[in-house]
Amino acid sequence: MKIGNIIKRLFFIEILKGLALTLKSMFTPAVTRRYPKVKRPVQPGFRGLHALAKDENGKMKCVGCGLCGAYCPSKCIYIYTSDGEDHTKVVDRYEIEALRCIYCGFCVEACPFGAITLSEHYEYSNYSRDDFYMTKEKLLSNWDKYFTGEKGGKYFEKFWGPKSKHFTGYEGQAVFRKIKNEK
Amino acid sequence: MNEILQSFIALGSKNPMAKIGIDIAIIFLKIAVVMGIALLHVAYATYWERKVIGHMQVRLGPIEVGWHGLLQPIADGVKLFFKEDIIPADADKPLFYLAPVIFMVSALTSLSVLPFFEGFVIANINIGLLFLLAMSSLGAYGIIISGWASNSKYAFLGGLRSASQIISYEIAMGLSLVGVMIMAGSLNLSDIVRAQQQSPLGIFAIPQILGFFIFVVAAFAETNRLPFDLPEAESELVAGYFTEYSGFRFALFFLGEYTGMLIMSSIAVICFLGGWTLPQFVMNALPVLSKIPNFFWIIVFLVKVYAFMFFYYWVRATLPRYRYDQLMAIGWKLLIPLALLNIVITATLKIMKLI
Numbered sequence: 001m002k003i004g005n006i007i008k009r010l011f012f013i014e015i016l017k018g019l020a021l022t023l024k025s026m027f028t029p030a031v032t033r034r035y036p037k038v039k040r041p042v043q044p045g046f047r048g049l050h051a052l053a054k055d056e057n058g059k060m061k062c063v064g065c066g067l068c069g070a071y072c073p074s075k076c077i078y079i080y081t082s083d084g085e086d087h088t089k090v091v092d093r094y095e096i097e098a099l100r101c102i103y104c105g106f107c108v109e110a111c112p113f114g115a116i117t118l119s120e121h122y123e124y125s126n127y128s129r130d131d132f133y134m135t136k137e138k139l140l141s142n143w144d145k146y147f148t149g150e151k152g153g154k155y156f157e158k159f160w161g162p163k164s165k166h167f168t169g170y171e172g173q174a175v176f177r178k179i180k181n182e183k
Numbered sequence: 184m185n186e187i188l189q190s191f192i193a194l195g196s197k198n199p200m201a202k203i204g205i206d207i208a209i210i211f212l213k214i215a216v217v218m219g220i221a222l223l224h225v226a227y228a229t230y231w232e233r234k235v236i237g238h239m240q241v242r243l244g245p246i247e248v249g250w251h252g253l254l255q256p257i258a259d260g261v262k263l264f265f266k267e268d269i270i271p272a273d274a275d276k277p278l279f280y281l282a283p284v285i286f287m288v289s290a291l292t293s294l295s296v297l298p299f300f301e302g303f304v305i306a307n308i309n310i311g312l313l314f315l316l317a318m319s320s321l322g323a324y325g326i327i328i329s330g331w332a333s334n335s336k337y338a339f340l341g342g343l344r345s346a347s348q349i350i351s352y353e354i355a356m357g358l359s360l361v362g363v364m365i366m367a368g369s370l371n372l373s374d375i376v377r378a379q380q381q382s383p384l385g386i387f388a389i390p391q392i393l394g395f396f397i398f399v400v401a402a403f404a405e406t407n408r409l410p411f412d413l414p415e416a417e418s419e420l421v422a423g424y425f426t427e428y429s430g431f432r433f434a435l436f437f438l439g440e441y442t443g444m445l446i447m448s449s450i451a452v453i454c455f456l457g458g459w460t461l462p463q464f465v466m467n468a469l470p471v472l473s474k475i476p477n478f479f480w481i482i483v484f485l486v487k488v489y490a491f492m493f494f495y496y497w498v499r500a501t502l503p504r505y506r507y508d509q510l511m512a513i514g515w516k517l518l519i520p521l522a523l524l525n526i527v528i529t530a531t532l533k534i535m536k537l538i
Contacts, residue, residue, distance in 0.1 A: 015502065022239045022501045032243045 045159045047103040047118040050096050050134055051142035060140060061115035064091040068107035068116050076100040077107060096134040098124075119146035213305050214295070221294050225441045226256035231489075232496045239500040260434070268430040271334055278332035283428065283435035286325025290442035293318040297449050298373045300459045300480040311372040312364065315450055316357055319405055322443060323349040326407075326414065326424045329436070333427035341423030344507065345414035348404055351514040352411075356401035358522035362394040362529040363387055363454045376458030385462020388455040393525040395455045397518050399494075402447040404514065406440065408495055410502040411510055448491035452484060456491070459484040 008014065033040060042048075053061045064081040076097040084090035107116050119142060126132060134142075230245060230252070237244025245252030270279060296311040298304040308314060323346060330342015364370060366387055367378035379387050388395045404411040407423075415423030425436045452458060459480040466472055505513070 018501045019497060022497060025241055026235070026238045028241060030238065030243045031241050034243075034246070 042120045042122070046120050046122070047105050048122040049119050049124055049142060049146070050098065050101070050139055051117050051119050051146055052094060052136065052139040053113075053115050053117055053147070054140065054143050060091065060136075061113050062091055062094060062111075063113060063115070064089050064094075065112070067110045067112065071106045071110040073104060073106065074100050074102050091136070094136040094139065096139065098132040098134050099129065117143070117147065121146050210305065213303075217294055217299075217305060218291065221291070221442065221445065222438070225438055225445060226260065228441050228445060228492060229259070229437075230256045231492070232499075235493060235496040236500045239497070263434040263437075264431055266430040268432065269427075271427050273334045274427065275332040275334065278328050279427075280432075282325050282329035282332055283425075283432045283439070284325075285328065286322050286439040287435045287442070289318045289321040289325065290439045290446065293446045294442075296372060297446070298376060298453065298458065299484055301373075301477040303477075303481075304373060307371070307373060309369075309371050312360060312370045312375070312450075312454070315372075315446070316353070316360070319356075319443070319446070320349060320353050322439065325436075325439070329428065330424040333424075335427050337420045337422070338424050338426045341414045341416075341420045341426070344420075345407060345424060348407075348411065348413060348510065348514075351511060352401045352404040352518075355397055355514060355518035355522050356405060358519065358526060359394040359397035359401060360454060361522075361526050362391045365526070365529045365533050366391065372453050372458075376453055376460060379457045380460040380463060383463070385460070385464065386455065386457040391455060391525070391529070393521060394529075395451075397522050397525070398451060398455065400513070400518060402451060403495070403498065404510070406443045406447050408444065409499040410505050412504060413507055413510060416504060444492065444495060445488065448488045448495070449484075451491050452487040456487050458487075 055061050064079055066079050069075070069077040069079050078093065078095045078097075079091065080093040081089050082092050103118065105118060108114075108118060121142075124132075233255070234244040234252070245255040248254045248258045270276065293315050295305040296308060296314050298307075326345040326349075327342045330338045330340075330345070333339070363375060366382070367375040369375060369378065379385065382390070384390065403409075407414050414420075415425070420426070425433055428436060461472065461483060
């Protein structure tokens, strides 16, 4: 053993170095964020609680096509439709089991009308399972809660806006705008 | 108030039986004061530990209950008091009840011989240091009995580890204090402090640097603190010997451990760091200090004790746990030979009248 090593072991140089490090870190400011009081700003594009979009007239945008339910990897979206007047499709029930949802956002991407959205809201813990079963009414009221006002509008425009904007053509036919321009 | 006291003293000087009664009353009063204050300090030692370790890990530590979390120990105490007291079905019940009491009592009994400032000690006995060593090894009974009575393999392993660890380190610790005994020429703790004040450096930690080092390492092992907390190694033994305890019985173990730490720090302060005194050269430089009444020197004592406690926490935040064979190797192959060497050197110097 070299003399340097002997000195190192004799005077616990390594341990003293460690002690110096912990003492130094004692005087650095703590990184703790005191959560319920100080909240972390939500990143743009955050995928939180679901909401069903309404149009300008306050009517539900969803037409009950069922694409979101077909796309959903965890199969937690249930849609029940019936025939209304003049054979229009009426969405009777639109339900999401929030506890099973994995918040992948595929339903948003699948929707041709921008009818389903994911809000920034993430604090919705509760005491019973029923409270996490999102019915149509709850989802529509979520839209009123989290997507009203300027911020909500921007957020919606930027991230969960209707993908139907990118579709055009005469009524009843979906064509990509790009393709149409090429024609 | 003063008149009542005067009349009591007058009564005591006339009647020998009354004198005994008054003496006993004074001792009980002293015990109550020391117990109450010590337990308060123990409670806040836990708070301080969490705060120090929190900041060392770049966290905040307890901060929600009261101003900067100052009421946290009280909240913890209330919580533990109202928790359900669970006793395992196959436990050895009488021993299960007895174990935390032994642990706590042996820790608290040690308080009786500690001198906190000049002239204040509950029992000024001539074998104070020996008494402290005896009480600290008696605490091991509480640990071993709790490990046995719980009827759980984790608790049992913890108890066994603790038994061998405390026996091993007891020797090194006792031997490291022999140097102090030789230098002070007494086992009485107050005399040790006075001898230190009269020594040129004012503290024994510098001439007895080897003994101090051995004592510190052995004190860590004796109180089952990191880096020697194998009896309660969380990653291996759940919680060690008190795995099966809950509610206030668990709190007794917890308080006993922290009282043990407080007492070990006090022994270190009394035997090596000069107790409640400041070195003679400081007193000579500042003559004002000698006019301070005896009582206020407890502040010096407490500052030293808390500095040592801080060292406990500091090491805990820094070092990982030792392996069991390493622990034994340090105890038997390093500390005991070093302690013997220290005794030989100190005794030789004492005979040659160099110290």
